[in-house]
Amino acid sequence: MRRTNIVASVVFILAVGIILALNPRNTIKVQSAFLGMVAPFFRTGSVLRVRIDNYHKALKSLAQLEHDNALLVVQNSALKTDNETLRGLEQENNRLRRAIGYEERSVFQLIPARIIARDSGTWWNTVKIDRGFDDGIDPDMPVLTEDGLVGKTTAVSKNMSTVLLIADETCKVAASVEGTREQGIVRGERTSTSSQPEISLSYLSKTADIKPGQKVYTSGVGGVYPSGVAIGVIKDFKVRELDGRATVIPAVDLTTLQDVFIVVGKK
């Protein structure tokens, strides 16, 4: 073996040893730094993709656009009305909670984000979003849409973050079943992808009265996810040796997900 090769091997082994010895905190730092480096490329790529996607939409006729606009105006009015009503209910709820000595419930502050890339690895269900710590994002922040829970942030860089989807096996969410006192843990399957998501609700009691169609919500246990966010709908329920396990259809269609909200705190 030539001397240069021996020197190269020694330097290589030392460098790899240092990298392998990094603790999780430093691993996150390296990942964040790398995400910061690739962010401009992802943003540019994402903008190009959106432009290509929008090309067909731009070919809509004027009549179609007018129709869409009229529909959106009506929807906007309806949502505004709902919002006002809910705000009143929130105030009333907080007043009543104060009256019986409960802590006031706050509305969460949401930051909108756009998905700029999907599924980095073969075995992990992740997406990349165009928000980072410059926007107030930190690791372990819940991510959702108007339909329900999407996942939580993991690595965060200056202006890009990775979101671990609920379809991933490592994303565990404490959940409760609508209309019952049953609580369990929701998590994805090892081989599921965001194109074929499968999630399950485990650690339910074997005698649980759970039927298909019941809704599953976050229970708020664990502190990462706020309570009451929709996770999905029960598909089936099976009794195992030690517990009950339900298959859940996610409330959010992870295949067509484009825009999400990150829960950054309370208003």
Place this chain on the structure above:
Amino acid sequence: MIFFGILVAGLFLSLVAQEFIQPLAWLYGARVLLMPIVMFYGALALPYWGMLALAFLGGLMWDAMTVPVVDSTVEISLGWSILLYATLGAIMSGFRPLFQRGRWEIHCLMSGFFTSVIVLAEYLMITIRRGGLIFPNEVWWRVGGAGVIAALLSPFFFFTLNWLAPYVGYEIKPEQKGIL
């Protein structure tokens, strides 16, 4: 040095580009992986220490991009891919004489096979870490699918990079001296 820079840029760009390619639903979620192809070409074209440098940069970028850290737990340590790329790259570079004689098909097949090895190694690591050795059909489809796609795409990458090399004054030799 210029050619090495081109290969590093190729690694980076292929890693970014593959993020924009959706997993193939008809292949049970198999991914189109471009970066390993560039890496394996580098293993053929560069001398031993150039291959190590490329494996180091490629493996580090790969892990930084793909491996999530969940609840302060690292499933696969940052750096494992470097070792894997270096090992596979060393095997690949052993077949350089055949490549120089124009027998590309072997290297294209090897590139596909090694891509499958990378995907399978990732799965083995997470499955050992998480517990429960589960091997449903989807696993084999994704492992094999990624390899077949890489093998099919390899000729295009190999040809492009091989065509580019003389333009930047680089010539592939059995054992290079001081190209970096």
